[in-house]
Each structure stands twice: as structure tokens, then as C-alpha cells.
Amino acid sequence: MMILYSGITCPFSHRCRIVLFEKEMDFEIKDVDIFNKPEDLAMMNPYNQVPVLAERELNLYESNIINEYIDERFPHPQLMPGDPISRARARLFLFDMERELFCHVQTLENLDSTEEAKDAARVAIRERLTYMSALFAKNNKYILGSNFSMVDVAIAPLLWRLDHYGIQLDNSAAGILKYGERLFSRPAFIDALTPSEKAMRR
Numbered sequence: 001m002m003i004l005y006s007g008i009t010c011p012f013s014h015r016c017r018i019v020l021f022e023k024e025m026d027f028e029i030k031d032v033d034i035f036n037k038p039e040d041l042a043m044m045n046p047y048n049q050v051p052v053l054a055e056r057e058l059n060l061y062e063s064n065i066i067n068e069y070i071d072e073r074f075p076h077p078q079l080m081p082g083d084p085i086s087r088a089r090a091r092l093f094l095f096d097m098e099r100e101l102f103c104h105v106q107t108l109e110n111l112d113s114t115e116e117a118k119d120a121a122r123v124a125i126r127e128r129l130t131y132m133s134a135l136f137a138k139n140n141k142y143i144l145g146s147n148f149s150m151v152d153v154a155i156a157p158l159l160w161r162l163d164h165y166g167i168q169l170d171n172s173a174a175g176i177l178k179y180g181e182r183l184f185s186r187p188a189f190i191d192a193l194t195p196s197e198k199a200m201r202r
């Protein structure tokens, strides 16, 4: 059985939990306190971070890599697009998301970040999400179009944490906020939330 070592408030672990619940297969989630990490975490992930997925002799880290593995191992429902062109586009979205959004999420998550660095991260996230709102102008239900995909999984934990991170979006970002509500109403999204994550939004 797959075991996910997951941080209870970690946005990257949250991505992997969403995929596990979308797939409706057997798995175990081990909650990790990132301030008191188990000794074996560093043996499974040289960066000593969560999430880590362990399955028999395989230890995987990096949320998007873990998620692609789960998607290939359990193909239904398929979360990476089936054809090579759409799949390549999805990977570009995932890459851009790490560079343009989640590097700033890291700043907000890092206890050592200064208040100036956190404020700059909030501004960068707000601007990028406002820019991305245009994607929903054409009635796109999800980022790649009408189908829920891995790209939606990757951004969902950030949209869920906007209030928690102190990021306010205005009306020009209404499209992405409505899209967020669509993601949050998915049963797998709700099931994947930890009690601490539930408390982040009221």
C-alpha cells in the first residue's frame, strides 16, 4: 500500500492528498510534524521535507513528481491529459506555477522569512493570480478547459490559503476566485483537508 508522509498544513502535501482522494484507492497518510521530523524522513528524501510517498522499495519526493506517479499507477480518473501536446502544455503550466507562484508560497511558509520578503511574496502572488484570471474569461471551468487536471490540483492548496496568507484579491480576479470555489466543492478536495487546513477558511 502507498504511504504518504504529509505535513498537516503543508500546501505541497495537500496536493498529494487531493490526488490520492481523487483516485479513491487504498493508501495511508502519516501526519508529519515538520518541527519534529521523524528520523527516517531524511533517508527517504535527501531534502528532509514532506511530502514523501513510499511504496515498497520506492521512495518519492517532490509533490508534482509524486502526483504524476500516482496518476500513472492508478489511471482513473486520469489527471494528466492523454495526448502528448496537451500533456506537454500541462507540464509547462506546472513548471510556471512553481516559478511564478510557489516560490513565493515557500517564502510565506518559511519561518525565517522577513516581513518585507513576505509582503513582496504576497504582492507577487496577487499579481500573478490576477493575471491568470483571464484564463477563466472564456468560461473555462478548469485551467486546461473543461476537464479537471493535475494543474488544478497544483494550484488548489494556494487558493485555499489566500486568507490564511493575508492575500486579498479584488474584482479583477473574480474569475479565479469563482474557479477556486469550484475546486473546493469537489468531494475529494473536502476529504483531503486536514483539521488544521479546514480551520484556515471559514
Ligand SMILES: N[C@@H](CCC(=O)N[C@@H](CS)C(=O)NCC(=O)O)C(=O)O
Residues within 6 Å of the ligand: 007, 009, 010, 011, 012, 013, 034, 048, 049, 050, 051, 061, 062, 063, 064, 106, 109
Ligand atoms: N518542492 C517541494 C516543497 C516541499 C516543502 O517545501 N515542504 C515543506 C513543508 S510545506 C517542508 O517539509 N519543510 C520542512 C523543512 O524544509 O525542513 C514539493 O513540491 O514537494
